Amino acid sequence: xxxxxxxxxxxxxxxxxxxxxxxxxxxxxxxxxxxxxxxxxxxxxxxxxxxxxxxxxxxxxxxxxxxxxxxxxxxxxxxxxxxxxxxxxxxxxxxxxxxxxxxxxxxxxxxxxxxxxxxxxxxxxxxxxxxxxxxxxxxxxxxxxxxxxxxxxxxxxxxxxxxxxxxxxxxxxxxxxxxxxxxxxxxxxxxxxxxxxxxxxxxxxxxxxxxxxxxxxxxxxxxxxxxxxxxxxxxxxxxxxxxxxxx
Numbered sequence: 001x002x003x004x005x006x007x008x009x010x011x012x013x014x015x016x017x018x019x020x021x022x023x024x025x026x027x028x029x030x031x032x033x034x035x036x037x038x039x040x041x042x043x044x045x046x047x048x049x050x051x052x053x054x055x056x057x058x059x060x061x062x063x064x065x066x067x068x069x070x071x072x073x074x075x076x077x078x079x080x081x082x083x084x085x086x087x088x089x090x091x092x093x094x095x096x097x098x099x100x101x102x103x104x105x106x107x108x109x110x111x112x113x114x115x116x117x118x119x120x121x122x123x124x125x126x127x128x129x130x131x132x133x134x135x136x137x138x139x140x141x142x143x144x145x146x147x148x149x150x151x152x153x154x155x156x157x158x159x160x161x162x163x164x165x166x167x168x169x170x171x172x173x174x175x176x177x178x179x180x181x182x183x184x185x186x187x188x189x190x191x192x193x194x195x196x197x198x199x200x201x202x203x204x205x206x207x208x209x210x211x212x213x214x215x216x217x218x219x220x221x222x223x224x225x226x227x228x229x230x231x232x233x234x235x236x237x238x239x240x241x242x243x244x245x246x247x
Contacts, residue, residue: 010035011200016207026098026143032201033077033099033141039195040102041078043202046194047187055165055240056081056136060088062233062244063163067091069131072155074120074148075138079106081165082113090132096123120148125155132156136165140212149225156247162227164243166218167209171238179239183209215241 010028011019019025036043044052059081065071069090073082076095083106086093095106096118103115118124120135120142133152142148152162170176183206191202213221215232218241222230227245234241 009198009200011204016200016203018211019204019208020140020211029141029143030099032199032204034101035199036195036197036201037078037099037101037105039197040105041080043191043194044080047191051236051240053080053084055235055242056084057088058233058235059134059136059163059165059242060084062242063088063132063134063161065090065132070094070129071132071134072096072123072125072130074123074133074135074152075141076106076115077102077136077138079109079113079115081134081136082106082115083110085132085134086110086113094130096120121151123151123155127154128157129155130157130160132161132163134163134165137167139164139166139218140208145213146221146225149222149227153226153247158247160247162222162243162245162247164218164222166212166241166243168215168234168238168241169210171234175237179237180206180210215243218243 010032015022065085065088067089070092071085071090073095076082076097079095082093082095093113095113095115097103098119100117103117106115121144133156139145170179188202219230219232222243222245227247230245232241232243
């Protein structure tokens with residue numbers, strides 16, 4: 001695996017049957033994101049119909065950011081949510097991403113947010129060091145989401161807030177059918193065309209969502225990591241869910 005170039009295929013039909021059960025998912029996810037980093041933002045904007053930024057702003061509002069807060073954004077990617085927290089008034093914002101290739105793009109957007117390369121399951125942070133911890137569209141890409149959530153709980157101060165943004169499927173049958181057609185047939189083709197991706201990233205995306213936890217199951221996992229007052233806010237017909245919890 002490590003000798004293959006990052007542009008080679010990462011996901012095939014067999015692996016996509018259930019990408020979350022793949023034994024080396026961690027390495028494959030890293031290679032995939034390294035390959036699509038240059039076109040990541042344009043595909044996010046276009047294929048969310050420019051909703052992705054409004055979802056992030058809503059997440060910041062739900063976090064109830066205070067002027068003294070230290071925020072850590074996990075799987076920060078190109079820095080959009082970290083920057084939204086900075087603009088939302090947090091005192092200090094740190095972005096952490098497992099894929100190094102994303103971080104120069106994030107740094108290019110703002111010199112006021114600090115970014116480091118790190119793993120959600122083993123954060124390079126001391127215990128009880130932050131007031132808010134967030135992850136946007138990244139928890140399903142972690143090899144062991146429950147381990148990551150326990151790690152998030154470790155670094156939060158008592159009373160600290162967890163924010164998780166993640167995709168889901170619409171609850172209305174008609175909307176779900178239309179969305180699945182777009183998500184599984186249209187998006188993989190257009191996003192791959194725009195990015196020139198050869199890893200299978202945009203075939204992985206819909207499969208990783210449809211085979212991931214349902215919102216109720218995700219809320220149970222968050223509670224199991226030690227969080228209380230767990231809520232799930234559905235947005236845009238349920239396409240995006242913002243989960244919140246308190247340590």
